[in-house]
Amino acid sequence: MDYRDCIQRTLDYIEENVDKELTVEKLAEVAFFSPFHFHRVFQAMVGEAVIDYVRQRRLTIAAERLFYSEEKVIDIALDVGFHYHESFNRAFKKWYDVSPKQYRSSNRIAGPLRGKACLQPIRLSGGRKMEPKIVTKPAFHIIGYELKTKNTNGQNNKDIPQFWQQYLQNQLSSNIPDPLHTNEELGICTDFSPETGEFVYVIGMEVEEGSEAPEGLVYRSFPELTYTVFTTPKADEESFPSTIHSTWNYIFTEWFPQSGYEHSGIVDFELYDERCYGTENKQIDIYIPIQRRS
16 A cells, blocks of 8 residues: 555645544545554644644635635634634634734735645665564553643644643652552553544553552553563663654655555554663653554
């Protein structure tokens, strides 16, 4: 399966159907992916969440028509997929800092303007290919701290580092009772909603089944799943975050297209252990649940 063709097909579909309801489920169907897998592949290849992309394209088309035509604002709003005048006004003002009427009266076309995404062919890395392990991890249970965030407008990229900083600075791991592995912490993404981009991120440690979470913490259980496990390249303190990001990107743009698998959509997590200590040769493991692509 050519992932580039699949995502390009959805980009074309968005342009041709901008006035219609564009759900993640429908766009995933166009791409022949499951909704969760489509969301992750689209973000890796286009560089932003599909929800953000669709909204920005709609508002850009609206801005161009406001500038180049004398059409009524309500007609433009309906033509770019907004069902209500008020919701269009709110979204437009949030993106452009002015109302549609003010934008038109300014007599100039100004950004931010989001053009149609132009995909480049996927090229395999010239360096060492990552060879993941495929493992079956039994059901596991954690106690930890929960954060609700979303990956629209890059919100999660702000929230999660701050969440980890607070966790580490306040030594919150000491509040987790009787962890099974004292040197292992998990950063877990779960409860993902493709339509809103919202998900739950948990920092926690594995515990015995049925353990009681202290006040302010959560207890979560996850089923037995088959995972592909990637180990990030060794890195120093400064480059460590970028190696994690590049590994995630490699997984969805290079490994998945050749693998015959797709993300199962239940939970994925990063495992942090003693390899993260110190300032040199830092590594983590990334666990992604997989299923055979239909």
